[in-house]
Amino acid sequence: MTALVVRLRFRMWWTAMTRSSLHLVSSVVGIIAALAVVGLLGPALGLLGLRPPRVAALTVPIFTTATLMWVVLGLAAAGVDNVLDPARFAVLPLRARTLARGLLAAALTGVPALLLTLLAVAQCFSWAGTPRAVPAAVLGGVIGVLTAVLASRAVTTLLAGVMTSHAGRLVGASIVSLATLLPLALNLVAARGRRVDALFDLDARPVARAASWFPSGWGWALPLDVAEGRWSTAVVHLVLGVGLLVVLWTVWVRQLERMLTSPLTSSGGQRIGRGRILPVLLGSTPTGIVAARRVRAWYRDSRLVAIALRTAVLPVFFVLQAVITGSPGLAGTGVVTLAVFAGLTLMNDLAFDGEAWWLHVTTGLRGWEDRLGRAIASTLVFAPSVALTFAVSVWIGVIGEPLPWLAVVLASFLGALALAVGVGAYLPGTAPRTGGNPFAATSGGAAQGCLTALISFIGPVLLIAPVVVAAVLTRGHTAWGWAVVVFGGLYGLGLLVAGVVVGGRRLDARAPELLVQLGRAQF
Amino acid sequence: MTESAPPAIELSGLVKEFRGRRVVHELSLAVPRGSLFGLVGPNGAGKTTTLSMATGLLRPTAGTARVLGIDVWADPAAAKAVMGVSPDGMRLFEQLSGRELLRYVGALRRMPAEDVAARSEELLAVLDLAGDANTVVADYSAGMVKKISLAAALIHAPRLLVLDEPFEAVDPVSGQAIRTILRRYVATGGTVVMSSHVMELVEGLCDRVAVVAGGRVLAVDTVTALTAGGSLHERFLELVGAGQLVADDGLGWLGAAEQPR
Known part of the structure; x- marks a missing residue:
């Protein structure tokens, strides 16, 4: 079943590309952009391995933010890439758990997830300076990538329920459109701060510790904890990270169950006034x-x-x-x-x-x-x-x-x-x-x-x-x-x-x- | 009917190719004025493509289409002014309410605002849409969309109506209302061209029929002449040669007796 859904996704992607040059162009541009990001960021992350842990700690805030942004951008892309809209499977005799596994595999084999995975691999090299942190980085990377993908799926599906009514769509549109401005707000905050030109003297650990208590940072914080020898913190982060995955998975499967049994969206019967000003x-x-x-x-x-x-x-x-x-x-x-x-x-x-x-x-x-x-x-x-x-x-x-x-x-x-x-x-x-x-x-x-x-x-x-x-x-x-x-x-x-x-x-x-x-x- | 006046619709040598694949093959057809003309054919026969080319919504690869003597592709605006069109499956402006949509179309057709207002209320009432006049079209059911689309085609009192599957998803009561409207419209000199794949409907309503399949006209005649040897349904199956699609021994596994478990 899992392989079938993945194949279906590639099949539909391929058909879309061969049928429309627009799709083809945007796919190629997307892949080139993804490769460029990996090509630029990957080596940079890897080179952090030559620096002491206080600099390598940069990976924690970077990936914590990336995971958060992933969920927000996932919402923005939800309408664009609804190739595997769960509602389309509603007529098939499928259990939500089976479908969830297939959809997760399909999401993980998409270009964005592969990009994040490659960067997570580069993140492992960032900790090469502290060998005992490397296994923790691998584990943290797995948890982090899964958190990003699962959270994006779960939140998208959850909000799709809200989106079925007209009022819900308006509210959802407002929330998400404002959320996409988040990076600008961050930039605003950053603009107040000092310049970050002294990378060599940089001590990223305070920021990293703060970021590590963000839900999206629990997994990514593992290598830092291990490198600093704070084993108890590492265990707490690990438990929290895995717990979050379980919660996200459960929420998602519940939502899928709901979508598989009631795929039809109710129409709101939106009535409107006569409108006298515009004429x-x-x-x-x-x-x-x-x-x-x-x-x-x-x-x-x-x-x-x-x-x-x-x-x-x-x-x-x-x-x-x-x-x-x-x-x-x-x-x-x-x-x-x-x-x-x-x-x-x-x-x-x-x-x-x-x-x-x-x-x-x-x-x-x-x-x-x-x-x-x-x-x-x-x-x-x-x-x-x-x-x-x-x-x-x-x-x-x-x-x-x-x-x-x-x-x-x-x-x-x-x-x-x-x-x-x-x-x-x-x-x-x-x-x-x-x-x-x-x-x-x-x-x-x-x-x-x-x-x-x-x-x-x-x-x-x-x-x-x-x-x-x-x-x-x-x-x-x-x-x-x-x-x-x-x-x-x-x-x-x-x-x-x-x-x-x-x-x-x-x-x-x-x-x-x-x-x-x-x-x-x-x- | 009238000898000198050009036919309501005159298609000659219409060809349509999509990416080199020919879907309409030099189709020629004349619809006399004052007739209620049915266009029947199986799925994919080219009915919608043909009607789109006749109404100025799809440019033909070759051939000409004339409505009431006006060349559709030489003077699209003049041709569109004399006809009302309701295509099948094409969306409407869904953010407008039913009433707003009718006012909108009326204004696009440069009708006086009072006329548009009066006619749209009448159309909404006759088509049983008055209760939903302030609901946005996005929230209409398929049948209601058909009806409001028909109303939009009628609002400027055109001399020719081109309707693609006008009865699809329409409930029996509204269906009867539409039949009455169309009959009365034809009785007062209007011409209706409608496509359908419900033979009984065409047989009962239309006076002339063209059978189209594979982008070609297989037969054109009055309903009376076509149904001389049986029902239109039988004649149609005979013409398109699809009588034995499901042979007696085909799909033998499909049956309640052999249900596993």
Whole structure:
């Protein structure tokens, strides 16, 4: 049974890769990235073996954090890689325990788990300086890897139960989208601290001891305990680590039992009000109602709620960081980044509609109306957030020269929107399934083509370059500053018009082909 | 019926290839105006592909499709304006409620807002969806999705209706309502083209039938002529040559008598 599930996973993976070049590209890129991580981190970890235990102790906080992040990222990927969704096995006469063994084996043979395993092997070499710690490192590595994989499975399955109702999806989306910001929060804390350039004088043991009492660090702490000769602590960590594995396994099997017996998700029967504000605000022209529908989607569609929340919280970190570190350009860059991100969220807007977009095709809606409507919706949703962040930053004084920054922010937002409505008509991208796991949305364009990623990265920089140059040249002149603000706004609007026209023409010319593409855009 | 007016749908030499595999083979078909036309065929016969090409949702590899005299692929917007379409299995905008969806489609078709409001309430009532008008389509059952999709196809009072499997998963009461709507629509000069694989339904409702299999038209005629020698069901099985798929001695192990334990 176990081997069968593993084979099934590889079979499905292979089929997906051979059927779609997008899958193939993202798989290859994923494997190359994984190899790069192992190639860079592996030897570094191994070299720690040449240093005394107080430096090798670094592995404990590193792997404790990695295990924690594993669970969070696992949630983000849950919707993307649901090849082995337990509910699919519901019609087969299978016991939960048997299935759990198979799914665990399948998870362990995936690229991410192999990556973690390889790093865990490298971690064993880190303790080569203290031979008696090496067996403990091996044991700790096994416990650590299993903890990461099992915890991710258990938590994902547990939360999948919550996700079946609409309200649950919204709550879950909020929690996870905020959790993915955890590394930023950590960075914020780290930015306060001292520089970590004195690795040779480093004594990582206090941090390591603190980390060792984290549930995700119990296993990884074993070699440190043994190296320091604290045998009683080692035993406690071992018992706790193994105990955690047992608890996680039990929880997971229980959840699987539940999923195997009641795979069907109940529909919530979500009822909604009549909505009177949007029609008044946007009118009943085709453009207006497309905009109204997309605005509604931003608060009704749990997939988009996750993205909106993250985009809204992101700038808070930038501003806070600017306040803490006192670097002047940071807050401005933060607002510009927010503006670009907010504009680029439109890039895969069509994929969120998916096949349902046939209603636009069959009603003869013109391409530019589709494009403009979406741009208006994104402006209504994100412009207040961008404006508020900018105003607050100026008010608390972290943006010293408002005028040049205002010009750049205006051009960035409109330019990114323009890029998204234009390119989005050519490369509709992908989105999580309608009503599916909203966590998948938090991984954004992870599985999207490299081309889209490249365009999203370079495009805005190229587009706003003229405004940046103008803003830099006129620094300090108020009159010229205002002129540049006007220039930035008009230039951005010009770009947006161009994006709407180019994207609209594409939609008009290739609607049926795009429709076929959109049928495969959700997974 | 009328001699001079072009047919409601005129397909000539339609070809569709997917990755070099031909699924529709130079298909030609004419649907006279004012008819309730049934398109029947086994699974994978190319019914949906053909209807998609006729309605501007899928570009044909070769051939032309005309609706009411308008070339669909030369002037898609004009062709789409005169027809209402309800494809099978294609999702709707699921974050909208049923009522919002109808208003949305009406506005996309540039209808006056008052007309859209009045017509959608009437459609919701007739199709027994009034109670769920404020529920999002995501939470609709399969039958309700069919009905709201039909309502969206009807809202602009098109002269031609193209429906893919309109009765699938629809309960008998709503099914009767839909039949009544379609009959009345045809009686007042409209044309309906619907696909189905329920022969009894087509036999009872349609006046003309085309049998399609393997991307080709096997027979086109009035229901009366096709069923002259028996039921449409028998005639269909005879045409597609699938009478003996399960031979008398096939699947012999499948039976209650030989259940192990």
